[in-house]
Amino acid sequence: VAGICCQDLFGIVGENFTFPVNIEKNPEEIIWTKNKDKVAEWEGQNTAYFTSFRDRSFLNEENGCLTIFNLQNTDAGVYVLEYLDTQKESSLLTFTLAVLPPPSKPEASCNDSGDTFALKCTADFPKPLLYTWKLNGVPPIVRHIPEVSIPKKDVGASTTAVCFIKFSQTEKSSEISLTQC
Secondary structure (H helix, E strand, C coil): CEEEEEEEEEEECCCCEECCCCCCCCEEEEEEEECCEEEEEECCCCEEECHHHCCCEEECCCCCCEEECCCCHHHCEEEEEEEEECCCCEEEEEEEEEEECCCCCCEEEEEEECCEEEEEEECCCCCCCEEEEEECCEEEEEECCCEEEEEHHHCCCCCEEEEEEEECCEEEEEEEEHHHC
8 A cells, every 4th residue: 555644734714625636547446534534435436425524525536636615623633535546556645634713804004114114914823824915006015924115105195005814715904094104
C-alpha cells in the first residue's frame, strides 16, 4: 500500500471545503474515512455517504476529491482517502483538517505621517490574510501585510478608504474617512 502522510489543511466554518486530491490513475474504488469512521464509499456503481456527511458532502468519483458543504467545527479531524486503481494497487492519502471560525470584521485606522497617510487594517484571525485597500482615484492595493502608505498628493482628505480582508472564500470589509487621520 503506497501512502502519503499528513497534509495539514484549514477550513472556515460555514464554507464549502474540498480536499486537494491528486490521483494519477483512475480509481475503481474509493473510501473516505474521518477518525477511522466511514464518510463516503464508491465501488464503481453508487456512492454511499455516512453519518453527518449524508446530506453535506459530494465525492467526485473521477478524481477522488471529497467536498464538504457548510463546514462545521465537528468536521475537524484526520481524514484518510483509500483508493484502488485499475491495476488493483491500493493507495492511502492522509489529511488533517482544522476548522477555524471566520475572521472578525476588520478595523481600519489611519495616521497622518507628513507626506503620507498610514493606513492599517486589523482583524482577529490565526492565519495570514490577504488585504486589499480601495480608495477613490487610486488602483486597488493588494498586500499580505495589514499596513499601507498612501501619498497625500494621490488622494484628498475627504477620500474614503475601504479595507477588505480575505481568507479562502470569506471576505469582509471596513471603511474609514481620511479626515479621521
